[in-house]
Amino acid sequence: MKQRSRRPRKERVLITGIGGNLGRAVARRLHRRFEVVGIDRRSVRHMPKDVDIEQVDIRRRRVEDVFRRQRLDAVVHLNIMHDPRSRQDEHHQFNIVGTQKIFELCAEHRVPKVVVLSSADVYGPDPRNDQFLKEDAALMGGQKFEAIRDLIALDMFCNTFFWRHPEIETVILRPVHIVGRVNNAPSRYLRLERPPTIMGFDPMVQLIHVEDVVSAIEKALTPGIRGVFNLAGPSPVPLSFILERLGREPRPMPEPLLKMMLSTAWSLKISDWPVPELDHIKYVCMVDDSLARNQLGFAPSHDLESILHELRPGQRP
Numbered sequence: 001m002k003q004r005s006r007r008p009r010k011e012r013v014l015i016t017g018i019g020g021n022l023g024r025a026v027a028r029r030l031h032r033r034f035e036v037v038g039i040d041r042r043s044v045r046h047m048p049k050d051v052d053i054e055q056v057d058i059r060r061r062r063v064e065d066v067f068r069r070q071r072l073d074a075v076v077h078l079n080i081m082h083d084p085r086s087r088q089d090e091h092h093q094f095n096i097v098g099t100q101k102i103f104e105l106c107a108e109h110r111v112p113k114v115v116v117l118s119s120a121d122v123y124g125p126d127p128r129n130d131q132f133l134k135e136d137a138a139l140m141g142g143q144k145f146e147a148i149r150d151l152i153a154l155d156m157f158c159n160t161f162f163w164r165h166p167e168i169e170t171v172i173l174r175p176v177h178i179v180g181r182v183n184n185a186p187s188r189y190l191r192l193e194r195p196p197t198i199m200g201f202d203p204m205v206q207l208i209h210v211e212d213v214v215s216a217i218e219k220a221l222t223p224g225i226r227g228v229f230n231l232a233g234p235s236p237v238p239l240s241f242i243l244e245r246l247g248r249e250p251r252p253m254p255e256p257l258l259k260m261m262l263s264t265a266w267s268l269k270i271s272d273w274p275v276p277e278l279d280h281i282k283y284v285c286m287v288d289d290s291l292a293r294n295q296l297g298f299a300p301s302h303d304l305e306s307i308l309h310e311l312r313p314g315q316r317p
Contacts, residue, residue: 017079208233
């Protein structure tokens, strides 16, 4: 009797933070090639039917059940809190303790691949920065911005895990400002009709489209890939050029006045922009992405015009 050929088992990938805009974009891409399991403490909607969703907080014991039940081939860790209004202890518990738990479970259950999304913000905008920062540059982003300190601690923990567990292919991705159909600080700023700018400053800016970040995550799942990679999109351009192409009318203001206004608006809870964010429209923080292009095989597919298209009126996340 002729035996039926068995289909090879699809690799199974766990996505943490699958309920966010980026998490959904990653799931929509990866489910074509992998069996996708997603966890998030939020309710998750608008997901392909073949994606298995578990509503669970990464800090809770129930997350261990997911690792026990599923034979995971990779974990994509996106479940990182970026809310500047959250209490510092909540940030720490979620970002540091939660990440440590996920990585400990990866080691315990012998997951062969872990991909974590950090950010180029860990380097920090600074007038003393090199023109293009490489992956071994100092992580100075938390000097003025308390909310970035946890992200730096998370990034450093993942680096330590990389060396402690060489049997696990750990990939840390540090993208520049992600824009497109996402609801983050850079996208919100560039969607303002009259964005404030600081008089006398016009920094060079690097943007990357959210779908290109998804492509880099997909590349990072390739067997044999490990390490830290900066991610950038099209060539950097001055902030003024971006605002002009978007048809915005910037409001140049003296820095002390803008800081005072932003501080007052923050205190009154009528703005979600902490004062340290101003450094991003004042100083340069550009990265060298040659390692990702050469070793990860990553090349952005969205040019500046296609990125800006999704930031114009009528285009929303």
